[in-house]
Amino acid sequence: MFKPKVIIKTAANRHPEASLLIIYTGGTLGMVYDKEGALVPFDFEQILERIPSIGRFNLQITVLSFVELIDSSNATPDTWQAIGRAILNNYSEYDGFVVIHGTDTMAHGASALSFMLQHLTKPVIFTGAQLPIGAVRTDARENLLAAIEIASAKNKCGGALVPEVSIYFNYRLLRGNRAKKVQSILFDAFESNNYPLLAEAGVEINYNHSAILKPADGTSLNFRCCFDPRVVLLKLFPGMSKQYVEHVLNIPDTRGVVLETYGSGNAPTFPWFIQAVEKAITEGKIVLNVSQCLGGRVVQGRYSTSRLMEEMGVLNGFDLTTDAALVKMMLVLGEYGAEAEAAKKELVTPLCGEMSVK
The missing domain is CATH 3.40.50.1170 (L-asparaginase, N-terminal domain)
Known part of the structure; x- marks a missing residue:
């Protein structure tokens, strides 16, 4: 090479x-x-x-x-x-x-x-x-x-x-x-x-x-060099359809989802949206919440629109950039394989200054 x-x-x-x-x-x-x-x-x-x-x-x-x-x-x-x-x-x-x-x-x-x-x-x-x-x-x-x-x-x-x-x-x-x-x-x-x-x-x-x-x-x-690229990015926008969300979350063989939400981690509370995300988590997919904003951070639970995600098991990405979130998810999924809980723990833990959790 x-x-x-x-x-x-x-x-x-x-x-x-x-x-x-x-x-x-x-x-x-x-x-x-x-x-x-x-x-x-x-x-x-x-x-x-x-x-x-x-x-x-x-x-x-x-x-x-x-x-x-x-x-x-x-x-x-x-x-x-x-x-x-x-x-x-x-x-x-x-x-x-x-x-x-x-x-x-x-x-x-x-x-x-x-x-x-x-x-x-x-x-x-x-x-x-x-x-x-x-x-x-x-x-x-x-x-x-x-x-x-x-x-x-x-x-x-x-x-x-x-x-x-x-x-x-x-x-x-x-x-x-x-x-x-x-x-x-x-x-x-x-x-x-x-x-x-x-x-x-x-x-x-x-x-x-x-x-x-x-x-x-x-x-x-x-x-560390094991990457699992079976990760998708779901970017939220007003007017997105149920079909769009379900299609992204149901792409075959997906293991991780970076959910790019509004503001401090907010997402719609439409029943079909909540059900689609909950179904993905139930199927074993790891979902990580990051903000579309260039500055600031995700604070799940600050508003009712993000409290539901906190309760169903969506992980808090704090102030991770979308770029870093995607790459980090690929790495921890590649490193831990089927050990989902270990992967989840590392995703929300700072490894090299990439996020602030306080």
Whole structure:
């Protein structure tokens, strides 16, 4: 799945400040214009020709590229597993990792890696671009340069400054499993409405140390990679039909449902809707309630419209993003198989800063 590693020539002497592995999966960042003016992927081994500033880092930088680059719209759990295994297999060799990824499903990928790499002690920084690296006004240069700098940043004790999975985009560093893509044409593509920024870049990079995840003492990396994609998303909207709800909930072989509700977790109280959700739970499906709002959280029971769901066993997703909820459900279903109660418990338990339950 990967090409052989390529070492990028930099200003590093015999004692580089850090060693980084860049994992190149595809996406807009790595696109250039060919002679006919069409966008095509470029060979990342030639990155210094596009961003000469990379050569000024006193870092050992190695690139590992997918053999077949992908548009992130085509990303699947297999993609996340490939990235995760690349990090696992090279974990002891490098101080940090930068993942170049398309923006459309970057939040899903970053969420997945955060759940896969439990007890992470090194940075895994996802980045990409809204404009190709070959464009005149591209944001690719700044995003990649800053991601490299953050991935190599160390504290006074020599440990990583940001030992978690994050997304760097448009001068801001966000927790990966808290981020959501909110723009398709502006450079500030991602927001993290329910969690503060981890860092903000200006003349200097200012780190929000109190917001950065602290690894537990005495723990080693725990790699989790079993995903069960038999999950559906049921998004509520006014005027939805009984047939729509029942069809989604009755898709064959479904094991989990992410229910995207209104406001603080509210849903209709129509008898047919309640009966459809209750039937799904009775059949053994796990139903997780998350809000359609960009900010705020689910508070089941605050209003009568959500009290019924609390009573029938719908799980409270608190302030999980929809992206993180879907990926987390796939992982816990894959990990626990038929152990439904264990899967339910883990879904409502914070694993790596993805949710606040208080």
